[in-house]
Amino acid sequence: MTRNIRLTIEYDGSRFCGWQTQRRTRRKTVQEEVEKAGRKLFGKKINLIGAGRTDSGVHAEAQVANFRVDSRLPLRNIKKGLNSHLPKDIAILSAEDVKSDFHARFDAREKLYKYTIINRKVRSPLLKRHAAFISYDLDIGAMKKAARHFVGKKDFRSFQASDKKERHSVRTVTKCDVISRHPIVDIYIQADGFLYNMVRNIVGTLIDVGRGRTKPEQVKKILFKRHRSAAGQTAPAKGLCLVKVLYQPLI
Structure with missing residues (x-):
């Protein structure tokens, strides 16, 4: 059987x-x-x-x-x-x-990722494999404002890895939330699909906003430029976690 x-x-x-x-x-x-x-x-x-x-x-x-x-x-x-x-x-x-026709990849409707940052002056030995360490202060309010600009159906070519060129770079982001429980900052991003390194590049840009290097409203211009050089650096892989895969009906 x-x-x-x-x-x-x-x-x-x-x-x-x-x-x-x-x-x-x-x-x-x-x-x-x-x-x-x-x-x-x-x-x-x-x-x-x-x-x-x-x-x-x-x-x-x-x-x-x-x-x-x-x-x-x-x-x-x-x-x-x-x-x-x-x-x-x-x-x-x-x-x-x-069911016999269930396919884990093709039947998935959305995926939810979480990126974790430990934001304090001293590194965390306990979280060293599961969070990015940032010692300088982050402006969480500015990061929250910037995160709103990622929500919706948009062209995310600026947030695709520079060595990856997918023909179609439009994705629909349904959630982009920055949640701070000092010293932990969690960034949740949910979408119907992701370009290579898209989440980590979005996080890198939000970190730039948190540092004051980029203003929240500049995210619109970064999206419009459709070029990897416009966005922030790629955040380290260790902070990223696949939280949930959603299927139809969304559960």
Whole structure:
């Protein structure tokens, strides 16, 4: 009996070369580790489809993936069995049977990312792998004003990695919030899709606003220029986390 299994996966991306299997390198990826665990559990290869291709060093609270397998193992045994074969920085939070045509990537409607900054004078040893450290004061009010300009259907070419040129660079951002709980600053960005490094480049621009280098209203001009050089630097990968993948109906 062929089943389509949907997984929800949490991982610390610090020591992984991103989500997607890299055929030309020996560096480990999250997809590769889960597929290896699946082979051990089922005695056969599984092909894992992930909702989001997180980059090297990026984390996930709830990555979604699916695979097809001919097995009668109960779901609780699949979850437990996969976890028993996975390294400690990857965990299967849930396993469930879904319709045969469910596709983790193509059925995703929106994704929510969170970027975490530790904003104080002294670095944080506890958060060093999960937050960007900024020692200078940030103007949170200005960052909040700037964040509003990213919401809506816009051309985000200015926030695409300079070495990546996708033909279509229009995306719809439904949320861009800056939330401060000193010394932690969390930036939440939700959209129907993302260009390569788009979130980290938006964050870099918001940091420039927080430092006073860029005024909030200048975000409009940066978007209009449609050139990577107009935006801020790319924020470090370690502060970025995939929080949630939303499907239809949005849940």
